[in-house]
Amino acid sequence: MPAIARRTVRVRLTALYSALFLATSTTLLVVVNLLLRDMLERRVTLIRNSNQLPPEVLSPPGTVPQNPPTPVPIRHTPEIIEVTDNLRDDILQFQWTVTAIVVVVLTAVSVAAGWWLAGRLLRPLHRITTTARRLSLSNLHERIALAGPDDELKELADTFDAMLDRLERSVRSQRQFIANASHELRTPLAIQRAAIEIGLDDPPPERLAEVRRELLTVNRRTERLIDGLLTLAQGDRGLDAPEPVALDVLIQQARNDVPADGVTVHLTTEPTVVSGDPVLLNRLFANLLHNAIRYNRPGGVVEVSLAGYTLTVRNTGPEVPEERVNELFEPFRRLHTDRTGSVDGAGLGLSIVASIARAHSATVTARPNPGGGLEVSVRFPRPDTAAALPRQADAVAAGSTG
Known part of the structure; x- marks a missing residue:
């Protein structure tokens, strides 16, 4: 009823x-x-x-029928x-x-x-x-697993199961990310606490300056970590208002902003316009250049090329095992320390690159170079209005050089 x-x-x-x-x-x-x-x-x-x-027989009376x-x-x-x-x-x-x-x-x-x-x-x-x-967060592993003929209802159930697979992977990745972020943030906080409790306990004047330098260093590292986490979250959220972006111009800007630190950078680009967020794309290029320069040998080389909507960054850094290449795109993963021996990096560089690329429907691949180093390629989708790309690229390039 x-x-x-x-x-x-x-x-x-x-x-x-x-x-x-x-x-x-x-x-x-x-x-x-x-x-x-x-x-x-x-x-x-x-x-x-x-x-x-x-x-x-109808005949008049007295007549013959x-x-x-x-x-x-x-x-x-x-x-x-x-x-x-x-x-x-x-x-x-x-x-x-x-x-x-x-x-x-x-x-x-x-x-x-x-x-x-x-x-x-x-x-x-x-x-x-x-x-x-x-379903809840505690039993996302359950599936419908509908049996029967391959009809619309089974297709709906299979689609629901596929959505649960993606949701389970997302929740697992989020939990791992939160655990790693908590671990990475706990270290600078512990250093700051120790510096305050020990270094500032009736210190001499020269000790104050040393503690000040330590706190500023840890504070800058924490600030970079938080900035990286925010950028990673923004990339995972997607694009709000995409606009035409000249990739060749952004790459040149990133090249000018990132210090070479004794590494030779070769840049080869062609006019290329895609739809996206210029701030996030600039961060993508800056991270790729920064990683290629930072994880390099002294006097090494970085080659950057942009052709056919594909950006390729190649360096001459330490050897990378091929079976561990995919780990580089996970948050807080570092296979090597940089050539200066610093540990200031949070291990978010390439994971931010992958997140921003996904937000722009781009694909990121990496492979180790023979003799050491890494080659990272980002392939952007071609816009629908291909005929308008040369005019947009010329207009953006003219505006940047004018």
Whole structure:
């Protein structure tokens, strides 16, 4: 009763099945009855004609009858007329009575059959609903795993399972990220606390300057870590208002902003315009250049090329095991210290690159170079309006050089 009051899909399907079945059956029965009535009319007429009275001779009195006699209207016996009329009426009345009873019975049968059929068809949906209501962060591993024919309902269940797979991976990654971020933030906080409690406990003047330098260094590292976390979160969130961006101009700006630190940087670009966020893309290029310069050998080389909507950054750094290349794109992963021995990096550089690339529907790949170093490629999608790209690139380049 509550389901009927809510007018659920099962109720609507039952009403639809019953209405179609009832309309079809009623139409068929009415047509059959009408055809039966016409047939009875013809049969009654035939019976009356076969039992008609002989014709009468109509001649004036005292005259010789004509040959042939004058025809007169057909006459039927009253008994035949009464019997045929009663038979026809009785048959039609009986037929219409049976029709009404059959329609009532078919209505009840169609409602029951429609309710059963709708419930059977909607059973997979109830299973999906039950699974969705039962899911929480503690049991995201559960799946519907619907068996049966490869129809629309199985496709819906498989799509729901695929969504759960993505959600489970996202939650697992988020938990790992929170744990790593907590660990990375705990270290500078512990250093600051130790410097304050120990270094500032009645220190001499020269000790104050040393503690001040330590606190500023830790504070800058914490600030860079928080800035990296915010950029990573912004990249994972996606783009709010994408706009045309000249990649070659941004790469040149990033090259000017990132210090080379004794590393030779070769830059080769061509005018390229994509749709995206200029701030995030500038951060992507800056991170790639910074990593390529930082994790390099003294006097090494960094090659940057932009061609065919593909940005490639290659350096001459330490050797990277091929089986560990994918780890570089995970947050807080560092395979080597930089060439200065500093540990200020938080290990977010390439993970930010991957996040920003995903926000721009770009793909990031990396492979180790023979003899050491890494080659990272970012492939951007081509815009739909390819004909307008040269004009946009020229306009942006002219504005940047003017």
